[in-house]
Amino acid sequence: MNRKEKLSNTPQELDLLKKLETLKGELDQMFKSDLNRSLPFNELLFDRWERAKKLGFGEGSSIYDSAYVFGNVQVGERTWIGPFTIIDGSGRLAIGSNCSISAGVQIYSHDTVRWAVSGGVEPYEYAPVSIGNNCYLGPNVVISSGVSLGDGCIVGANSFVNKSFPPGSKIAGNPAKELIT
Structure with missing residues (x-):
């Protein structure tokens, strides 16, 4: 058959x-x-720019059909959000203009660690995430809740970002650290 x-x-x-x-x-x-x-x-059927517009993202931004979007997410102009991403704004998420969010990136504005280890007694924890203008997040980057990245940050592929970094930082690793250049 x-x-x-x-x-x-x-x-x-x-x-x-x-x-x-x-x-x-x-x-x-x-x-x-x-x-x-x-x-x-x-991805052939659905227009990335139209989806971004329906989500209220800035002019010229795009987001692949395979991207998951949760909660309150704000995105500036001309930002590209690649395939197979998780964009969690349940605790608020702001992504600036002219950013490149590569394939497989996961951005979380909540976590369930305390809830899980307490047997469901403790509540979920929420903390806003902010990514400045002109930032690049390499493939498979994970950003945890409460992180703020300043304008012009570059995050290397496969990095886990669990703390904030100032504008112009070049970071990589697990956990991510600023690279000295």
């Missing part, structure tokens, strides 16, 4: 599946020829 037979029981479902496959092929071909990229079907 092939995939179509497993997924579809009616002629209408088979017709819809065929139309979706045709649409995917056409969009994939268009993106490949225009932008030299191949994306998952959901």
Whole structure:
């Protein structure tokens, strides 16, 4: 039994599946020829800039369909939020303009450590996170609650940021530390 037979029981479902496959092929071909990229079907269907606009982000910002957004999140103009990110504003999150939030970045404005170790007795803890203008967060960076990054900060890939850093800092590591350059 092939995939179509497993997924579809009616002629209408088979017709819809065929139309979706045709649409995917056409969009994939268009993106490949225009932008030299191949994306998952959901990313072909949904416009990153339109999603950012619907979320109230600044003009020219974009956010991938695969990004999760929770709570109160403010984003400035022309900020790029990559695929497979977690953007948690449950304790408030502000991201400035002209930022690059790379694939796999996780930004948290809450944590559940005390709740978990207390057997659910202690409440969740919330603390706002602020990321200044013109910041770069490398792939798979994790920012914990209460952190503030000043304008122009660069955070190296795979870093865990659990404290705040002033403008212009270049940081990396687990936990992140300022690099001396």
